[in-house]
Amino acid sequence: MKTPTSSSTSTAAATVKLQKTSLGGILTDGNGRTLYLFEKDKGPKSTCFGACAAAWPPLTSKATPMAGSGVTAAKLGTSPRSGGSEVTYAGHPLYLYAGDTAPGQTNGQGLDQFGAEWYALSGAGRKVEEGGS
Numbered sequence: 001m002k003t004p005t006s007s008s009t010s011t012a013a014a015t016v017k018l019q020k021t022s023l024g025g026i027l028t029d030g031n032g033r034t035l036y037l038f039e040k041d042k043g044p045k046s047t048c049f050g051a052c053a054a055a056w057p058p059l060t061s062k063a064t065p066m067a068g069s070g071v072t073a074a075k076l077g078t079s080p081r082s083g084g085s086e087v088t089y090a091g092h093p094l095y096l097y098a099g100d101t102a103p104g105q106t107n108g109q110g111l112d113q114f115g116a117e118w119y120a121l122s123g124a125g126r127k128v129e130e131g132g133s
Contacts, residue, residue: 090125
């Protein structure tokens with residue numbers, strides 16, 4: 001279970017917390033890795049599979065996700081996904097980015113891949129946009 005496309009929290013309850021980064025306060029997983037929304041998703045059900053999910057692994061959880069510091073527990077949820085449940089926040093499926101190799105990195109911010117753009121989320125559950133682009 002150490003494949004790069006596996007969520008780091010797939011064996012237990014995922015934790016989502018708020019962390020200060022160069023983008024401001026954004027959602028991260030329990031290991032401090034940035035969580036992203038995919039603008040192609042129009043609700044809690046993911047549209048990212050196959051090659052997309054290899055580059056943007058979904059945050060999955062085998063138990064009810066836990067709210068860490070700065071996160072509103074009522075905004076956390078899950079959506080069924082092949083092989084388990086994907087964690088959602090404020091109705092957005094959450095993803096990691098394979099290009100983020102260390103906690104606090106935001107290399108996926110604003111990328112346009114697999115048919116739409118990817119953004120970090122604020123504690124309010126909204127996309128974080130920096131400087132207009």
